[in-house]
C-alpha cells in the first residue's frame with residue numbers, strides 16, 4: 001500500500017425511480033480506497049454493493065456526491081474513459097468471440113500495436129492458466145474457466161484498479177477456494193487496487209486488507225478484517241460477521257448483571273450492548289473465580305461439527321448464547337443437553353459495541 | 356417402438372407437407388412442361404422451351420420484381436432495425452404494448468390496407484389534395500402509379516416481418532455484455548458495431564428472408580399502387596393463370612421465380628456466413 005488514493009467516494013447517493021416510487025439504493029457512502037489495496041464491499045443481498053461498484057465503473061451516475069479516481073473527479077466521465085476495469089457478476093463474456101478475441105478486446109479498442117497485443121494476451125492467458133484454449137468460444141468452457149477469461153480480459157489492460165462483482169459467486173466451494181488463493185496471488189503479482197464485492201464474510205475476511213460492511217445503502221463499518229471481527233462497530237456487523245453473541249442491559253460499576261452472573265465491562269456505565277465470540281467462551285460446571293465474565297445457563301442443544309462442538313446455552317433471563325469448543329481431546333462432549341453449566345471468558349473478550 | 360415414437364408423432368406434419376406442398380409442386384412442374392391451349396386443353400410434351408419463352412417474354416418484369424423486392428427489403432432494414440433496437444433496449448416495461456401497436460394494422464386485411472394507401476395517396480386525396488390546395492405541391496404532382504408508391508407499399512406491408520426477428524435477436528443481447536464493451540474502452544458506437552450488431556445478425560438474416568421473398572413475389576402492391584408501368588412478376592403469373600388461362604407459362608414463371616430466389620438465398624447465406632453467425636448467437 002502506498003497510501004495514495006485510488007478511489008474516493010464522497011457522500012455518494014444513488015436513487016432509482018421505479019413505478020413512481022423513489023428507491024435509495026445507496027444512501028450516502030464515503031470511501032477512500034488506497035492504491036494497491038485489496039478492498040472488499042461486504043453485505044447482504046440488496047444492500048447496494050453492485051450499485052456502488054457501478055458508480056465507480058461509470059455505468060451509473062450518482063444522484064448526489066462525487067467519485068474520484070486517482071485524484072481526478074470522474075463523476076460525469078463515461079466508463080470507456082475511466083482507467084478501471086470490471087469483472088461482472090455474470091462474467092458478461094462476448095459470446096460471439098473466441099477466448100483470444102475476448103481478452104484482446106480492450107487492447108484493440110485502445111489501438112495497441114498488433115505485436116504488443118499478441119504478446120500481452122499470450123502472457124495473460126499463461127497467468128490465468130488458459131494458454132492453448134485461446135480458440136475456444138465462451139460457451140465451450142466451464143464456469144471456472146469463463147471466470148478466468150473474464151479476469152484476464154480485464155487485467156490484460158493493466159488498469160489502475162480492478163472492480164470484481166462477486167466474481168466467484170457461481171463456483172462450487174472447492175473451485176471457489178482455489179480461485180480465492182489464485183486471485184490473491186494475481187493481485188500481489190500485478191500490484192493493482194482490487195475492489196471486491198461479496199456477500200460471503202469468510203471470503204472478505206481472508207482476502208481483504210480492508211472491508212466496508214454495508215447494510216441498507218450505508219457503510220456500517222470500515223476497517224481491517226481483524227478489527228471488524230473482534231471489534232464490530234454495530235450490532236448488525238457483529239451479527240453479520242461470523243456467529244456472535246449479543247448481550248444487552250444496564251451496566252453499573254463496570255459490571256453487567258445478567259443470567260445469574262456478571263459480564264465485566266470496565267469503564268462502562270448505563271445501557272450497553274456487548275458481544276462475545278463463541279470460540280472465546282469456556283464451558284464448565286464449577287463457578288469460575290473473579291476476574292472473568294461468568295454467566296449460568298442450561299444446555300439446550302449440542303451439535304457435533306467435526307473439528308468443534310457447538311453448544312446453545314439458555315440463560316435464566318431467556319437469552320441464548322452459542323459456544324464453540326474445539327474437539328482437542330476425544331470427541332466426547334464436555335456437557336450434555338439439560339446440564340446446568342457456567343460459561344466464562346476473559347474480560348478482554350467482551351466487546352462493547354460502539355465503544 | 357419407443358424409437359419410432361418421434362417419427363410417428365411427426366407423421367401428420369409429413370402428410371401435410373406431402374399433400375399441400377409436394378403434390379402441387381409436382382403437378383405444377385408437370386404443367387410447366389405441357390403445351391396446348393385453353394380451349395382444347397394442355398398435354399404433356401416435355402417442352403422445356405416453355406421456360407425460355409416465358410423468361411424471354413417477361414424478363415423485364417422478373418428483373419423489376421427482384422429490384423423492387425430488393426429495394427423494399429433495404430428500406431425495411433433501414434427503418435426496421437432502429438425500431439427493433441429502440442423497442443428492445445428503450446422499451447422498458449412497455450415492450451409488449453409497442454409490439455402490439457406495430458402489429459395492430461395487420462388485423463386489417465392485406466388488400467384493404469393497400470387500398471387505403473390508394474385513398475391516402477390519390478392525386479386529389481386527403482394528403483396530396485390538401486397540400487396542392489395550399490399550393491405546396493404543383494397540380495400535376497402524383498405519387499400513385501409510380502415506382503416509389505409500389506416500393507413504399509411493399510415496405511409498409513412487410514415491415515413487421517423485418518422488425519420482429521431483429522427484435523427477438525436484440526432482446527436476447529445481455530445489456531451487461533454491452534457494458535463490458537464500454538468498460539473495455541469501446542465508445543457507444545464501437546460497442547454497437549463490435550458487439551450488438553454481430554449478435555443481432557441472425558435476426559437480420561431471418562428478417563431479410565421473411566421480407567425479400569414475399570415482397571418480390573407480391574402482386575397486390577403493384578396492382579393497386581403501381582398503375583400500368585410497374586407490373587411485377589406476381590401480376591404476370593396471376594394474369595397468365597386467371598385471365599389468359601395459360602397454365603404452362605404461369606407455372607414456368609413460378610418455378611423460375613422460385614429458382615432465382617433459392618439461388619439468391621443460398622448466395623446470401625454464404626456471403627453472411629450464417630452458420631457462424633447463428634452458432635455464435637446461440638450461446
Ligand SMILES: Nc1ncnc2c1ncn2[C@@H]1O[C@H](COP(=O)(O)OP(=O)(O)OP(=O)(O)O)[C@@H](O)[C@H]1O
Nearest residue numbers: 016018023025044045046047048049050051052199
Ligand atoms: N435499476 C434499478 N432500478 C430500481 N431499483 C434498483 C435498480 N438497481 C438496483 N436497485 C435496488 O437497489 C438496491 C441495491 O441493489 P444492488 O444491486 O446494489 O444490491 P447488491 O448489494 O449488489 O445485492 P446482491 O448481493 O443481491 O447482488 C436493491 O434494493 C435493488 O432492488
Ligand SMILES: [Mg+2]
Nearest residue numbers: 049050051089
Ligand atoms: Mg450485486
